Amino acid sequence: MALRSDILASSGTRVPLMGNEAIARGVIEADVRVIVGYPGTPSSEVIMTLQPVSKQLGIYAEWAVNERVAFEIALGASIAGVRSMATMKAPGLNVASDPLLSSAYCGIERGLVVLVADDPGPHTTQTEQDSRWYAKLAKLPMISPSNPQEAKDFTKIAFDISEDLGIPVILRTTTRVNHTISDVILGEVRKIQQSVKLVKDEARFVRAGMTWNLERHRWLNSRLKLAEDIAAKYSLNSSIGYGDICVVTEGIAHEYVAEALEELGLLDRVRVIKLGLLYPTPRRFLAENLAQCKTILVVEELDPFLEEHVKIILHEGNIRAHVYGKYSGHFPLEGELSKNLVKKALEDVLRGSTSSSFSEERSPLSPQDLPLRPPPLCPGCPHRFSFIALKIALSKRGYKLSEVPVFGDIGCYALAVYPPISMLWTEHSMGASISMAIGAKIAGYDKPVIAVIGDSTFYHAGIQPLIEAVNKNVNILVLILDNNVVAMTGHQSTPAWSLSESGRPLRPVNIESIVKSTNPDFLATIDPYNLDEMISLISEVIDKPGVKVIIAKHPCALLERRTRKVEKKYYVNTSTCKGCRACITATGCPAIIMEGNMARIVLEDCNGCGLCTRFCPYRAIKLLQGDSA
Amino acid sequence: MRKTVNILVASVGGQGGLTLSRVIARASVLNGFSVRTAETLGMSQRYGSVVSYVRLGDSVKSPLFELGEADYILGLELVETLRRIHYASSNCVVIVADEYKPSYAQSTKYPALRTSDLVEKMRLVWKRTLIIPARKLAERAGSVRALNMVILGAFNAVANLLSRVSVESAIREVLSDYAISASLRAYELGFEYAQQAR
Numbered sequence: 110m111a112l113r114s115d116i117l118a119s120s121g122t123r124v125p126l127m128g129n130e131a132i133a134r135g136v137i138e139a140d141v142r143v144i145v146g147y148p149g150t151p152s153s154e155v156i157m158t159l160q161p162v163s164k165q166l167g168i169y170a171e172w173a174v175n176e177r178v179a180f181e182i183a184l185g186a187s188i189a190g191v192r193s194m195a196t197m198k199a200p201g202l203n204v205a206s207d208p209l210l211s212s213a214y215c216g217i218e219r220g221l222v223v224l225v226a227d228d229p230g231p232h233t234t235q236t237e238q239d240s241r242w243y244a245k246l247a248k249l250p251m252i253s254p255s256n257p258q259e260a261k262d263f264t265k266i267a268f269d270i271s272e273d274l275g276i277p278v279i280l281r282t283t284t285r286v287n288h289t290i291s292d293v294i295l296g297e298v299r300k301i302q303q304s305v306k307l308v309k310d311e312a313r314f315v316r317a318g319m320t321w322n323l324e325r326h327r328w329l330n331s332r333l334k335l336a337e338d339i340a341a342k343y344s345l346n347s348s349i350g351y352g353d354i355c356v357v358t359e360g361i362a363h364e365y366v367a368e369a370l371e372e373l374g375l376l377d378r379v380r381v382i383k384l385g386l387l388y389p390t391p392r393r394f395l396a397e398n399l400a401q402c403k404t405i406l407v408v409e410e411l412d413p414f415l416e417e418h419v420k421i422i423l424h425e426g427n428i429r430a431h432v433y434g435k436y437s438g439h440f441p442l443e444g445e446l447s448k449n450l451v452k453k454a455l456e457d458v459l460r461g462s463t464s465s466s467f468s469e470e471r472s473p474l475s476p477q478d479l480p481l482r483p484p485p486l487c488p489g490c491p492h493r494f495s496f497i498a499l500k501i502a503l504s505k506r507g508y509k510l511s512e513v514p515v516f517g518d519i520g521c522y523a524l525a526v527y528p529p530i531s532m533l534w535t536e537h538s539m540g541a542s543i544s545m546a547i548g549a550k551i552a553g554y555d556k557p558v559i560a561v562i563g564d565s566t567f568y569h570a571g572i573q574p575l576i577e578a579v580n581k582n583v584n585i586l587v588l589i590l591d592n593n594v595v596a597m598t599g600h601q602s603t604p605a606w607s608l609s610e611s612g613r614p615l616r617p618v619n620i621e622s623i624v625k626s627t628n629p630d631f632l633a634t635i636d637p638y639n640l641d642e643m644i645s646l647i648s649e650v651i652d653k654p655g656v657k658v659i660i661a662k663h664p665c666a667l668l669e670r671r672t673r674k675v676e677k678k679y680y681v682n683t684s685t686c687k688g689c690r691a692c693i694t695a696t697g698c699p700a701i702i703m704e705g706n707m708a709r710i711v712l713e714d715c716n717g718c719g720l721c722t723r724f725c726p727y728r729a730i731k732l733l734q735g736d737s738a
Numbered sequence: 739m740r741k742t743v744n745i746l747v748a749s750v751g752g753q754g755g756l757t758l759s760r761v762i763a764r765a766s767v768l769n770g771f772s773v774r775t776a777e778t779l780g781m782s783q784r785y786g787s788v789v790s791y792v793r794l795g796d797s798v799k800s801p802l803f804e805l806g807e808a809d810y811i812l813g814l815e816l817v818e819t820l821r822r823i824h825y826a827s828s829n830c831v832v833i834v835a836d837e838y839k840p841s842y843a844q845s846t847k848y849p850a851l852r853t854s855d856l857v858e859k860m861r862l863v864w865k866r867t868l869i870i871p872a873r874k875l876a877e878r879a880g881s882v883r884a885l886n887m888v889i890l891g892a893f894n895a896v897a898n899l900l901s902r903v904s905v906e907s908a909i910r911e912v913l914s915d916y917a918i919s920a921s922l923r924a925y926e927l928g929f930e931y932a933q934q935a936r
Contacts, residue, residue, distance in 0.1 A: 484785055
């Protein structure tokens with residue numbers, strides 16, 4: 110959303126920026142040279158914002174094949190002497206966790222920052238993972254902004270801290286910071302002397318020497334001890350107000366606290382301790398500021414991370430105070446917080462009730478009883494063709510849909526879980542479709558087993574499971590749904606592209622040749638828009654032994670309609686439509702709606718795939734003639 | 739200090755609900771407001787329920803507001819607007835397009851609803867509702883896709899929060915080149931319609 114001119118505007122300008130755009134501006138202000146990531150909501154817009162301006166700024170801003178590769182590229186670049194960053198959503202950090210932990214031992218040359226975006230809610234993530242634990246696990250400093258302004262400022266600071274301490278820094282955000290637009294005041298773009306050179310230092314960079322590793326662990330711990338003092342230079346933590354009632358908070362929760370206190374008229378009665386440095390816990394800062402507190406409410410989303418640390422510090426400092434938060438039941442362990450939840454907890458704590466149960470939100474109006482609207486596959490989506498072909502082929506071979514498991518993967522095609530397609534049995538983590546299908550077969554499941562995986566997910570984590578399947582001679586059908594883009598997260602490039610979003614020429618890596626090199630028992634590529642061919646292909650191979658791979662290749666319909674005009678449109682002939690709804694129940698296409706007793710195709714939504722025409726028993730769906738299409 | 743204004747935008751994914759909230763956010767900054775929006779992006783939100791929050795005032799902190807706290811609900815679709823109606827504060831004005839996009843669940847239910855059924859229900863549930871013939875006005879402006887800008891025009895006619903210049907430049911800045919002229923015209927038509935309807 111941000112304009113090129115906003116991102117590049119001069120210091121002091123006030124512009125509306127989304128949290129991720131603000132981080133992108135922070136990257137520019139910090140003179141970062143390399144930023145790599147894998148798309149994942151809510152983290153994607155940082156790289157997307159930088160790509161159009163990266164060439165002119167001399168920044169390498171590209172998508173990598175997965176998060177671990179992204180992190181390792183950033184680590185390599187940092188060790189080679191330039192500031193670098195890796196971006197990812199929470200599960201992406203799991204993928205990158207192996208090199209992340211080792212990187213703490215070798216440290217960095219130039220600032221290295223990892224952005225991890227958590228998703229309390231959750232809105233778009235498979236788990237409500239609290240990535241704050243990674244800081245503790247990896248022994249790396251973690252800082253956390255509360256709003257887009259801080260997101261920009263803290264990004265810059267993260268690079269300074271990384272260089273001050275000589276280790277990577279984790280910048281942790283949540284959806285309500287990443288995807289909030291706010292007025293942001295831009296800062297100065299600093300030019301930093303960065304020269305590329307690599308030092309050969311085995312004790313530091315080779316983790317094969319156990320004596321070295323022990324030594325590096327000592328070194329890391331000694332660096333971490335400095336973190337609080339160094340962070341203090343940047344005023345990441347603050348304590349505002351007086352009194353013996355304290356709130357300890359961080360991130361977006363702070364914004365709810367601020368508004369709750371204001372509404373309750375408690376601003377001058379409660380001390381608010383806001384942490385920007387989450388790890389290592391700023392022990393002295395907390396001990397000093399909590400020393401006068403009798404009552405402490407810890408306000409944080411997801412796990413009681415701060416709460417546990419606060420309790421340790423109180424214990425160490427022999428400070429007697431009551432601590433309320435998740436353990437006392439004042440806040441839920443799941444979902445997002447809100448101003449009202451904070452208000453309720455504050456009122457309870459001030460009334461002196463030591464336990465609480467949070468109540469549902471109230472409203473003078475009762476919610477209307479309306480059916481949910483889960484997102485369907487788009488009109489013209491090639492995945493719809495693939496799943497319908499699979500459904501028909503299985504029926505043709507005499508299988509019940511309830512006996513053939515379809516192991517799914519992460520991407521738009523997971524929306525096939527909803528009716529009327531209802532063809533997805535699992536969706537776990539990147540690449541899990543093929544591996545879990547292997548497991549089901551090895552366990553002895555005697556009906557066909559199918560794995561469905563998208564092109565980008567295949568590049569990301571599907572290649573190794575395919576190798577495993579071929580190597581172990583497992584009988585599975587693998588459908589690779591290749592729409593030539595990372596569609597779900599906003600249409601990012603894949604390794605099949607020849608030009609990146611930043612204008613960098615790429616050498617396409619072809620899925621078919623990767624699959625071929627694993628030597629499966631069967632491999633075919635087909636356009637799923639040729640529905641009949643795809644049905645017969647699946648029927649032909651479903652019962653054959655070995656690993657069968659079908660690549661269903663057709664570009665994302667949504668991207669197609671953006672890049673070129675829709676050439677065909679269909680309409681419902683109202684004189685022949687009987688209102689039987691077969692077109693809707695067969696396809697679930699959202700461009701077809703029921704209005705009264707008649708189906709109607711919403712003209713601006715139709716992508717002209719024509720799939721609906723074959724399911725109309727009255728041939729009432731017609732191609733629209735003329736230029737109104 | 740001015741009271742923070744809470745605006746909820748309810749739409750079906752693909753209708754331009756997020757664009758609408760971003761234009762408001764941008765125009766608000768041009769008017770000197772402190773702004774926060776909250777939106778949920780990613781996941782294929784196309785044709786799903788989409789809601790975004792916009793807050794403007796002197797010093798806004800939280801990007802979200804609570805049920806019963808919306809000063810305005812801007813609806814691009816009737817069902818989605820009804821779905822979020824419990825966000826309305828007692829003085830809330832609902833400005834909604836007379837647009838019905840049945841979900842799969844609704845399209846397979848008997849009997850199928852008509853747009854007029856939902857308009858009636860909307861009026862019944864919330865008195866201060868302004869129903870806008872937004873599709874018709876957007877078509878007149880040159881593109882049905884400018885339906886969101888019709889609602890923006892109606893909103894600003896009612897709320898009178900943003901200067902005309904600021905909205906126009908926000909539209910020019912946020913929308914793609916090919917959509918700007920229809921969007922500006924749609925804004926005008928929505929504005930005029932709401933002024934006359936009041």
